Amino acid sequence: MYEFKYHRPATVRQAANLLVKNEDAKVIAGGHTLVPVMKQRLASPPHLIDLSHIEGLNAIEMKGRSLVIGATATHADVANSATVREAIPALAELAGGIGDPAVRHKGTIGGSLANNDPTADYPAAVLALGATIVTNKRRLKAEEFFQGLFSTALESDEIITKVMFPLPKKAAYVKFRNQASRYALVGVFVAKRPSDVRVAVTGAGSEGVFRATAFEEALKKRFSHKVLDGITASPEGLNSDLHGSAEYRAHLIGVLTRRAVEAATAK
Amino acid sequence: MAKISLIVNGNAVNANIDPRTLLVQFLRENLRLTGTHVGCDTSQCGACVVHLDGKAVKSCTTLAVMADGHEVRTIEGLAADGAPLHPMQEAFREHHGLQCGFCTPGMIMTAVDLVNRKGHDLSDEVIREELEGNLCRCTGYQNIVTSIAAGAKAMAKSA
Incomplete structure (x- = not known):
């Protein structure tokens, strides 16, 4: 790991100021993507801004007809939250299936979304549920937030503060895990919303969630x-690698969508 | 350098460290608490699991500087030197829950965290699911699962 200077702001405003002042600074919360990448020397931010001690940034609450989850809520927080389990049980289940128990104690929803890993689980939920990503500067719709492999609409001085999920009528997430890494080879989040139905797929697309x-x-x-x-789903634009061909992933999309719809209707 | 103050196994610890020091490195190299192991170094194997504010975390993927102001418990903190073993340690000994022992500290810290979260009556299915982040390359897990189930029950009695 290369050297860096560590900052621990107490407020989002302080964190944003630190981002503006220090070029190439990175924010860190759980660190479960950034620390491994820094250890591999694939990232070498000269400044790390730790969001994990900003009070209230991990709050989970209902606001009107929306479930609002703070950016530094860990996967364990979301999985175990009575509020989430009541409002969108599929989201609690998704969070409870990320990584392993120790990883869930550290990894955060904001970190997962900002990283936009093409095999991450949360992007599928955010896109299918039509969530809004709130930052220190603006509100972004899910479809404008995700911009391909590991890239998002976030600007260099922008910090996710919370995610607002409108309540669906029915929803479910089903993933097919890579047997070695346990990441989603394909994951499908199905949401029956008041106005439409959305099916979001992670793990499969070469440009990330779609x-x-x-x-x-x-x-x-x-x-x-x-x-x-x-x-059927078309294999065009899907990943093909040693874990599975594009055709195999396309087949999985069909199978998992069926399973997710069955799971959503059974609830 | 960064000044940190934290509680490790009940003792106040102050140090001046390079911010890039991993928590596992700090525990092993600065504090000489070598019970916490580095296995894969990529947050998969769980040999480095310690408790941070009472929750199991992978110390190879946690910066020591982020633990500033917090409380850490390692395998050494479960039972005092010379005192009887912690019930979960005793269960691993009794039920042959280890062969080479390399993964054992992480297994035990994960198991204690599991009991804290899910109680004392644990099915084999739950234990196996919860061990997703702890790899053992010797035992085939059978005796680890048996040990954890027994250790969980024993913890109820000693509580």
Whole structure:
């Protein structure tokens, strides 16, 4: 790991000022992506700004018809929150399936979204549920936030402060894990929303999370796995690597979408 | 350099460290608490698990400077030198929950955290699921699972 200077701001405003003042500074919360990458010397930020001691930034609460999760809420916080389990149980289950118990004690929702790893779980939930990502400067819709592999709409002095999830009528997340890394080879989050149905796919796309619109159209007519017969995902634009071909991933999208719809309707 | 103050196994510790020091490095090299191991060094194997404010974390993926002001417990902190073993340690001894022993400190710290979160009556299925982040390359896990189930029950009695 290369040298860096460590900062521990007490407020988001202080953190944002530190970001402006120190070029190439990075924010850190759980550190479960950034620390490994720094150890490999793939990242060498000269300044680290620790958000994990900003009071209230990990709050989870209902605001009107939205579930609001603070950026530094850990995966364990989300998985075990009575508020989340009541409002969007599928989101609590997703958080409880990230990594392992020790990783869930440190990794945060804000960190996962800012990193936008193409195999991360949270991006699928955020896109399918139509969540809004709130930063210190503005509000971003999920579809404008994710901008391809490891890239987001976040500017260099922008910090995610919370994520607002409108409540779906039904939702479920199903992932097919890589047997070695346990990351999602493919993960599908299905949400029946008051106005439409969204199917978001992670792990498969070469540009990161995306919506499977053919499945959405069919499910909009009737939210049942039965309407999905004959609908397939195209392997075009999907990842192909030693873990699975694009065709295999396309097949998994179909299978997992069915399973997710079945799981959502069974709730 | 960065000044840090934290509680390790109940003792106040002050140090001046390079911010890039990992918590596991700090425990092993500065404090000579070598019970916490470095296995994979990539947050997968769990040999480095310690408790930070009472929760299991991977100390190879935690910066020591981020633990400033917090409380750390390592395997050495479960039972005092010469005192009877912690019930979970005793269960691993009794049920042959180890062969080479390299993963054992992490297994035990994970197991104690598991009991703290999920109670004393743990099914094999729950234990196996919860051990996702702890790798053992010797035992095939059978006796580790048996040890944890027994240790969880023993912790109820000693509590």
